[in-house]
Amino acid sequence: MLTPSQIVEAGLGAALATGLGFGAYMYQAMWPPARLFGPAMRAPKRPGEIALTFDDGPNPRWTPELLDILGRHGVKATFFLVGRYAATQHPLVQRIHDEGHLIGNHTWNHPNLAFSGAEKTREELVRTNLELEQITGAPVRYFRPPFGARRPATLHISRELGMTPVLWNAITSDWTATDPAQLVPQFTRLMESHQRQGLATNLVLHDGGHLSLDVNRAASIAAAEQLIGQFRASHRFVRLDAWESN
Numbered sequence: 001m002l003t004p005s006q007i008v009e010a011g012l013g014a015a016l017a018t019g020l021g022f023g024a025y026m027y028q029a030m031w032p033p034a035r036l037f038g039p040a041m042r043a044p045k046r047p048g049e050i051a052l053t054f055d056d057g058p059n060p061r062w063t064p065e066l067l068d069i070l071g072r073h074g075v076k077a078t079f080f081l082v083g084r085y086a087a088t089q090h091p092l093v094q095r096i097h098d099e100g101h102l103i104g105n106h107t108w109n110h111p112n113l114a115f116s117g118a119e120k121t122r123e124e125l126v127r128t129n130l131e132l133e134q135i136t137g138a139p140v141r142y143f144r145p146p147f148g149a150r151r152p153a154t155l156h157i158s159r160e161l162g163m164t165p166v167l168w169n170a171i172t173s174d175w176t177a178t179d180p181a182q183l184v185p186q187f188t189r190l191m192e193s194h195q196r197q198g199l200a201t202n203l204v205l206h207d208g209g210h211l212s213l214d215v216n217r218a219a220s221i222a223a224a225e226q227l228i229g230q231f232r233a234s235h236r237f238v239r240l241d242a243w244e245s246n
């Protein structure tokens, strides 16, 4: 892990390299709607569609429970997997794939790629793709940078490797929640707002934790089930590849 002063130092160095001030650099590196470092998929103009996306798995405690829920409701989702967890959970990764969900790359170690060099970024992405493709046999076409953090090389390298970089337009701090009631109303407001704007919703929840497998994601999983129940009559739940033509 980088210390805060190392992060500032790395950020300053990277900012100088792009000719941006530190504040402007951090905005471009961390804020999902920013586009100066290259475009990334967020949500197309397809109101009424929701892509449920789950980050930081596979997790042996929570991912199977989530898959059971999605299966019961016939909902397909997208899972951005951490390579080093996938390496120890082959049958679970295979299950995600076999049940019709889309698997994306969320790096091997979950570093902040806004502060990673091109070589390190490439290594994180390639190693994860090799692992995932070895398990499922399916090519990996989507990549979500950890923390949404990127620099121009991050998006460039992911596209070079045949992957569309993906951010989001609906997130709350679900990793700190203890009750789905802390999450569902915020997501509901976001979805209603996207609907009014004529946009789809690309929603992030976490079925794992990037620091450890030993996390509690009960609130996130329950929130997913409540959102499905709440929106299934009025919305369509899609995988991210349904939006590839946008």
Ligand SMILES: [Zn+2]
Binding pocket: 055, 056, 106, 110, 146, 147, 210
């Ligand atoms: Zn993550």
